[in-house]
Amino acid sequence: MKRIAILGGGTAGVAAAYFLAQSGAEHDVTLFEASPRLGGIVETVREGGFVIEGGPDGWVTEKPWALTLAQELGLGDEVIQSLDDTRKTYIYLDGRLEAMPNGMRMMVPGDLQAVEASALFSSEAKKAFLDEPARADALKAAAPDDDESVASFVARHFGPEVLTKIAAPLLSGVFGGDVNTLSVRAVMPAFVAMEREYGSLVTAVQAKAKGTQRPIFTTLRSGVGTLVEAMAAKIPLRWIRRNEPVKRLKRTGEGWLVDGRPFDDVLLATPVDVAAHLLEPTDHRAYELMQMEASSAVVVGFCFQENFDLPQGFGFLVPPGQGSLLMAATFMDQKFPGRIPSGGRLVRAFFGGASALRLMRCGNDEIASIARMELARILGPLPTPTITVVRRWPNSLPQYAVGHLGRMAELESRVQTIGNLWLLGNGYRGVGLPDLIRDARKAAQELSA
Numbered sequence: 001m002k003r004i005a006i007l008g009g010g011t012a013g014v015a016a017a018y019f020l021a022q023s024g025a026e027h028d029v030t031l032f033e034a035s036p037r038l039g040g041i042v043e044t045v046r047e048g049g050f051v052i053e054g055g056p057d058g059w060v061t062e063k064p065w066a067l068t069l070a071q072e073l074g075l076g077d078e079v080i081q082s083l084d085d086t087r088k089t090y091i092y093l094d095g096r097l098e099a100m101p102n103g104m105r106m107m108v109p110g111d112l113q114a115v116e117a118s119a120l121f122s123s124e125a126k127k128a129f130l131d132e133p134a135r136a137d138a139l140k141a142a143a144p145d146d147d148e149s150v151a152s153f154v155a156r157h158f159g160p161e162v163l164t165k166i167a168a169p170l171l172s173g174v175f176g177g178d179v180n181t182l183s184v185r186a187v188m189p190a191f192v193a194m195e196r197e198y199g200s201l202v203t204a205v206q207a208k209a210k211g212t213q214r215p216i217f218t219t220l221r222s223g224v225g226t227l228v229e230a231m232a233a234k235i236p237l238r239w240i241r242r243n244e245p246v247k248r249l250k251r252t253g254e255g256w257l258v259d260g261r262p263f264d265d266v267l268l269a270t271p272v273d274v275a276a277h278l279l280e281p282t283d284h285r286a287y288e289l290m291q292m293e294a295s296s297a298v299v300v301g302f303c304f305q306e307n308f309d310l311p312q313g314f315g316f317l318v319p320p321g322q323g324s325l326l327m328a329a330t331f332m333d334q335k336f337p338g339r340i341p342s343g344g345r346l347v348r349a350f351f352g353g354a355s356a357l358r359l360m361r362c363g364n365d366e367i368a369s370i371a372r373m374e375l376a377r378i379l380g381p382l383p384t385p386t387i388t389v390v391r392r393w394p395n396s397l398p399q400y401a402v403g404h405l406g407r408m409a410e411l412e413s414r415v416q417t418i419g420n421l422w423l424l425g426n427g428y429r430g431v432g433l434p435d436l437i438r439d440a441r442k443a444a445q446e447l448s449a
């Protein structure tokens, strides 16, 4: 019987424990969670008919692994999709919310007429979009053999305006990060492949848009929290140790000592900085490879009993330098069905970067009042919310900087050499919930083989 320690009870750690429990093999598992609660940054608050997400509100439909898990857990009837018929994403520019043109795939237009008609871009930026297909050969030739930043990739294709107006805010809304440091190969592999094949991204997106489009986001009727709760309910209770942060990890001849207790295998599913610190005595090079910036977020959910007008669509993003403390906001009741009781509104505000770090030190009431003020400056006066949920997520989103894939390949080979070790979580092979679930399943399969 293998003695397995899972360190960290967020989505990755809980999923690993769940898959081990399901494997049919006789494992002796201990899941160490530092806090009193499982789930990490996944947390659904259900109150007064509102479904309020403290962390992620869903996942990207394109990645199948969370949906498969939901179905295995018997949650098939709970699965719902985003309301894409009325999908719009706004960018806050020069004091106004300007809609992104329809048919955009991130910063690449699928519909050049929609770009032409948009008030978001100057005539120069429109010309850059229109001219890009003709530059296909040159773009292919200019593609570096190595990694590059998202900024340099986007600027090569579409110039500086598209970079600052669309790519920067969109990437902050997905990776919380800075386009000048983010690795294009790690965060936009699909676009890199398109460039290799077509040269022009516009041509590639148009060629690929011909198939039927599924809604962009998927979630569960009662919230993403249900996914973690349903997994946790199938983990033997004696496996779970809450309020037990692990302080020391030591490799022994055959296995590990976790705060002095012997185990055969270790799954490190803590935040990257914690995992790096725990591995430092075992492998200093692994520790170095795990040094990465992580961005922080403060999320505020506001529930309103009254209905009031909001722009149609999912929400808005704020590019750097637009004079708002907000990074983004989501109009939850327009993004997914069933988030509110009949009538009412549910709006989520996000702070990131330096604003998040500053706000993190304030009390909940102060954070909520700043969030309301910042929302009202952009959306106009808001009614008084009946429920407010504030969550702080320090260092929660690792930044995949230029060279990330190369560093991760080296880290993986260190992990193989160390042996009896798995690294799980959002610092390595993808930031979305589906990525975490895919990796946890794979680790459990390898352990049970």
Ligand SMILES: Cc1c2[nH]c(c1CCC(=O)O)Cc1[nH]c(c(CCC(=O)O)c1C)Cc1[nH]c(c(CCC(=O)O)c1C)Cc1[nH]c(c(C)c1CCC(=O)O)C2
Binding pocket: 059, 060, 063, 089, 105, 106, 170, 172, 173, 174, 175, 176, 295, 296, 297, 314, 315, 316, 317, 327, 328, 329, 330, 331, 335, 350, 352, 396, 397, 431, 432, 433, 434
């Ligand atoms: C600010 C922020 C958001 N979401 C996120 C942040 C970063 C800050 C942080 O959590 O630390 C994080 C995020 N957003 C997304 C992911 C998953 C990415 C993946 O699975 O690869 C992750 C990890 C999907 C997304 N999130 C977004 C896209 C782009 C959608 C598009 O092309 O329109 C994706 C794939 C855009 C986004 N993202 C957000 C808003 C308000 C919007 C626009 C409106 C809306 O949909 O709610 C909120």
